[in-house]
Amino acid sequence: MSSIRxxxxxxxxxxxxxxxxxxxxxxxxxARGSGGELILRVEDTNAELSKPELIDNIYRSLDWLEIxxxxxxxRQSQRADxxxxxxxxxxxxxxxxxxxxxxxxxxxxxxxxxxxxxIRGAVVFENQHIEDFVVRRADGTATFFTAxxxxxxxxxxxxxxxxxxxxxxxxxxxxxxxxxxxxxxLKFAHLPLIINEQRKKLSKxxxxxxxxxxxxxxxxxxxxxxxxxxxxxxPKDDVEVRPISEIIEMFDIADVNPSAAMFDVKKLEAxxxxxxxxxxxxxxxxxxxxxxxEEDWAGNVDDEVLRQVAPLVQxxxxxxxxxxxxxxxxxxxxxxxxxxxxxKVMLKDSARSILEAARSVLADVEWNVEALHxxxxxxxxxxxxxxxxxxxxxxxxxxxxxxxxxxFESMYFLGREVVVERLxxxxxxxxxxxx
RNA sequence: GCCCCCAUCGUCUAGCGGCCUAGGACACCGGCCUUUCACGCCGGCAGCACGGGUUCGAAUCCCGUUGGGGGUGCCA
Numbered sequence: 001m002s003s004i005r006x007x008x009x010x011x012x013x014x015x016x017x018x019x020x021x022x023x024x025x026x027x028x029x030x031a032r033g034s035g036g037e038l039i040l041r042v043e044d045t046n047a048e049l050s051k052p053e054l055i056d057n058i059y060r061s062l063d064w065l066e067i068x069x070x071x072x073x074x075r076q077s078q079r080a081d082x083x084x085x086x087x088x089x090x091x092x093x094x095x096x097x098x099x100x101x102x103x104x105x106x107x108x109x110x111x112x113x114x115x116x117x118x119i120r121g122a123v124v125f126e127n128q129h130i131e132d133f134v135v136r137r138a139d140g141t142a143t144f145f146t147a148x149x150x151x152x153x154x155x156x157x158x159x160x161x162x163x164x165x166x167x168x169x170x171x172x173x174x175x176x177x178x179x180x181x182x183x184x185x186l187k188f189a190h191l192p193l194i195i196n197e198q199r200k201k202l203s204k205x206x207x208x209x210x211x212x213x214x215x216x217x218x219x220x221x222x223x224x225x226x227x228x229x230x231x232x233x234x235p236k237d238d239v240e241v242r243p244i245s246e247i248i249e250m251f252d253i254a255d256v257n258p259s260a261a262m263f264d265v266k267k268l269e270a271x272x273x274x275x276x277x278x279x280x281x282x283x284x285x286x287x288x289x290x291x292x293x294e295e296d297w298a299g300n301v302d303d304e305v306l307r308q309v310a311p312l313v314q315x316x317x318x319x320x321x322x323x324x325x326x327x328x329x330x331x332x333x334x335x336x337x338x339x340x341x342x343x344k345v346m347l348k349d350s351a352r353s354i355l356e357a358a359r360s361v362l363a364d365v366e367w368n369v370e371a372l373h374x375x376x377x378x379x380x381x382x383x384x385x386x387x388x389x390x391x392x393x394x395x396x397x398x399x400x401x402x403x404x405x406x407x408f409e410s411m412y413f414l415g416r417e418v419v420v421e422r423l424x425x426x427x428x429x430x431x432x433x434x435x
Numbered sequence: 436g437c438c439c440c441c442a443u444c445g446u447c448u449a450g451c452g453g454c455c456u457a458g459g460a461c462a463c464c465g466g467c468c469u470u471u472c473a474c475g476c477c478g479g480c481a482g483c484a485c486g487g488g489u490u491c492g493a494a495u496c497c498c499g500u501u502g503g504g505g506g507u508g509c510c511a
Contacts, residue, residue: 011510046510046511099509120441123439126438129437129438133508136509137509138509143510144510164504168505193504193505233448234459235449238460239460240459240460258440260441260504264447267446267462268461271461316472316474326472373470391471394470395470402472403472404472405471406472407470
């Protein structure tokens with residue numbers, strides 16, 4: 001058995017929570033950085049919690065983050081006998097007693113229970129403030145405290161890394177372990193909470209706490225892990241975005257900041273953007289595929305065109321879910337026109353004249369990016385406009401929007417026929433509107 | 436109410452007694468680049484909650500105040 005053993009012990013209450021993911025990550029960092037072992041222990045002492053789909057979600061999420069475990073997962077729902085034995089042991093030792101069918105642990109009325117937290121230092125509770133707590137429910141099932149203490153002992157856990165919201169249960173678990181004759185005290189590290197803008201613990205009701213929600217929006221797992229590592233911890237050399245292998249090497253649980261950390265989606269997305277830009281074109285193409293498939297123009301996507309056009313949007317993408325709207329005009333059947341965009345540029349005096357000039361010049365200009373660029377540049381010149389201004393109506397006519405990938409590259413890949421047709425359509429719409 | 440924890444720019448952090456007129460990142464604001472938007476680059480704004488100690492010297496150590504948070508289930 002390895003000298004360092006940790007466990008990640010989620011209760012399968014739904015989709016994996018961001019805070020749980022961070023706890024899993026920090027446990028994993030300690031294990032992988034120390035040559036220790038990490039066990040996955042599912043805390044499904046409560047019957048409703050052992051639903052297969054809930055447990056699957058945990059596996060899927062952890063797998064997505066590439067947080068791996070040693071050995072098979074342990075299910076508390078299958079270890080009732082062990083908990084029973086412990087409770088019987090406490091009863092016969094006189095430290096637990098029956099109360100309305102449940103069994104309570106008798107907490108000493110004097111003295112203190114304390115531990116040296118790796119993140120917070122000494123934490124001390126006076127025993128008189130700890131109430132006698134239930135270790136076995138009237139229905140015969142073990143409570144969290146019992147399962148926790150028994151399993152940590154039985155599995156040879158040496159280090160417990162968990163959220164700060166569990167600080168107050170720690171003295172109870174320590175008492176239970178002592179009553180079981182523990183051979184060595186656990187090393188505890190209570191992680192700071194992840195909080196929202198209101199500086200409150202992330203809540204399921206009002207915050208996006210499901211890890212899956214971020215996956216669905218197109219956050220890369222590597223970016224998520226990197227960002228999560230930065231919540232409560234920071235590298236001493238100030239390089240925040242870096243491979244997980246380096247983080248494993250630099251990470252030390254004792255360096256973790258004890259104060260709560262706000263979850264900042266903007267920063268997550270900024271980091272995600274960096275990871276997206278660092279992808280190879282092939283990887284990027286594969287990454288956005290699931291999002292493109294959901295579009296109604298998905299059937300029109302030409303893989304070769306997509307391959308050439310994807311790099312144009314890669315550096316403009318912060319979350320993968322944004323990719324379709326940057327690429328749609330390459331593939332749609334019925335062109336959509338953003339009305340704000342139309343209002344903004346097509347109502348200008350020069351718009352009609354620019355579109356007319358573009359339609360006629362582009363009808364037989366040489367079809368390459370440089371020539372297209374030059375052609376539009378000349379139109380701009382003749383209208384005494386900067387290229388940036390002059391290309392606006394052309395962009396809107398062709399892409400339906402005021403912003404998007406570089407225009408001349410886009411026109412080039414779209415092809416002469418489509419470009420001229422869209423310019424014509426826009427012109428017609430403009431003329432009709434002016435009548 | 437009681438118990439426990441926390442306190443460096445708006446946010447995440449570096450700092451673990453002198454290297455700090457406090458560094459980085461995100462956000463924000465200027466500028467450059469430029470075919471839009473981005474990217475990139477340059478610059479700016481902005482912080483040690485307060486009060487006492489300890490010390491030659493405190494963001495760093497101690498105490499208090501204030502403020503915030505967590506817990507207080509036969510949930511986990």
